[in-house]
Amino acid sequence: MELSTQDAVLTDKELSKENLEALINREVLVLRIPGFIDSEACRVISNGLRNHGYSDYLNAPSLGRIGMSYFETARKPEIIEHYFNTAIQNIKILRSACYPYPCPIDTFRCVMDEQWPAGCNLQNLYNKKMFVGLSRCMKPGIPLLAHHDMFGRHAPNTPETDSLISQFGVNIYVDVPEAGGELAIWLDEVTDEEFLHRRGSQYGMSIEPLGEPDMTVKPENGDLILFNARKLHAVLAGSGTERLTISAFFGYRGDSSPLSVWS
Ligand SMILES: O=C(O)CCC(=O)C(=O)O
Numbered sequence: 252m253e254l255s256t257q258d259a260v261l262t263d264k265e266l267s268k269e270n271l272e273a274l275i276n277r278e279v280l281v282l283r284i285p286g287f288i289d290s291e292a293c294r295v296i297s298n299g300l301r302n303h304g305y306s307d308y309l310n311a312p313s314l315g316r317i318g319m320s321y322f323e324t325a326r327k328p329e330i331i332e333h334y335f336n337t338a339i340q341n342i343k344i345l346r347s348a349c350y351p352y353p354c355p356i357d358t359f360r361c362v363m364d365e366q367w368p369a370g371c372n373l374q375n376l377y378n379k380k381m382f383v384g385l386s387r388c389m390k391p392g393i394p395l396l397a398h399h400d401m402f403g404r405h406a407p408n409t410p411e412t413d414s415l416i417s418q419f420g421v422n423i424y425v426d427v428p429e430a431g432g433e434l435a436i437w438l439d440e441v442t443d444e445e446f447l448h449r450r451g452s453q454y455g456m457s458i459e460p461l462g463e464p465d466m467t468v469k470p471e472n473g474d475l476i477l478f479n480a481r482k483l484h485a486v487l488a489g490s491g492t493e494r495l496t497i498s499a500f501f502g503y504r505g506d507s508s509p510l511s512v513w514s
């Protein structure tokens with residue numbers, strides 16, 4: 252394990268119970284596994300994703316995605332229904348876009364299950380399976396606005412969100428621009444009420460007024476990066492090429508409970 256206390260990034264060769272605990276116990280802010288997928292897999296998978304094609308988020312203009320984020324449902328019953336109706340189909344779409352490589356989020360789910368004593372499951376909600384493995388495409392010059400990720404906002408008063416102790420962002424970087432595209436993190440944790448107030452009518456907060464981020468991580472192709480999604484975070488604009496990732500969240504509900512994954 253190689254730990255730089257200055258920026259609180261733990262870089263390791265593989266996911267393990269120990270490095271997951273370091274992240275969960277807030278000893279580190281970011282856990283990075285370089286080479287989670289190799290460069291040939293990155294090339295084949297990014298071609299497969301591009302060939303499938305991206306469509307825009309329902310509520311975040313100019314941000315492309317394959318699959319759907321539960322964040323897009325915005326508590327609207329018809330969109331929630333659509334999310335669940337397409338969840339398994341979207342998992343299969345991701346798999347076929349990655350073929351002949353395994354979809355890296357499937358591999359991630361297996362490794363999490365292998366390493367965490369209580370295992371790791373696909374998240375259930377309203378007695379239905381959620382989707383996992385959202386692929387995002389960010390165009391050059393356009394940042395992902397600052398936000399935190401709160402499952403509870405989108406599914407309030409459910410046992411699945413009430414039991415959540417913490418929520419982590421998971422990203423596998425399949426094609427990242429040479430310049431820009433950093434994951435920026437601020438140490439602040441704001442209440443969801445404050446966040447919703449400060450973001451106004453945008454899906455997130457503008458980055459500049461927040462001042463310098465407390466840390467930035469520049470992802471490399473093939474990296475798996477996990478971080479505390481309750482911290483304010485953003486993606487800085489990249490230059491030249493699109494930035495392609497496959498993403499998820501994982502939830503922690505105590506040492507003897509299974510971890511869970513969803514998008
Ligand atoms: O693409 C990234 O580096 C992070 C995106 C993000 O906001 C998330 O995964 O929660």
Ligand SMILES: [Fe+2]
Nearest residue numbers: 399400420480
């Ligand atoms: Fe996020």
